Amino acid sequence: MITENTQTQMRKGILEYCILAIISRGETYASDIIAELREAKLMVVEGTLYPLLTRLKNNNLLVYNWKESLSGPPRKYFKLSEDGEQVLAQLHETWKDLSFAVQKATDHSRTNPASNFTDSVNPSPNPIILKDQETDNTENQTS
Secondary structure, three states: OHHHHHHHHHHHHHHHHHHHHHHOOOOEEHHHHHHHHHHOOOOOOHHHHHHHHHHHHHOOOEEEEEEEEOOEEEEEEEEEOHHHHHHHHHHHHHHHHHHHHHHHHHOOOOOOHHHHOOOOOOOOOOOOOOOOHHHHHHHHHHO
């Protein structure tokens, strides 16, 4: 169904941001990340999380260390690298801009957006520029 597909894509789009934000609070074990995401109603399974953590680590956004566990083998704890902190800050700004834009675009209380829109009440953040994959690849090739 199209609604389920759209909902899934929306969740996937913010998953990395949420994971980086959770890890930014301090060293975090993968099962703690899953628990926080579930508490936030972002259902994630280990089969989704571990490859994502590996990709974030390979992109130098995360570092990890092993800690002994009282209940089994050592555990891998993740924390943000300096690059990860910078990316999280950029994603946070993007999220603020995007959530503002979505709120404005979906505000049902405005019957005629053109006549009721005012920037003086809520100054507009940076504009959100949406590009399709094909446009991005073309621009990158010419640069």
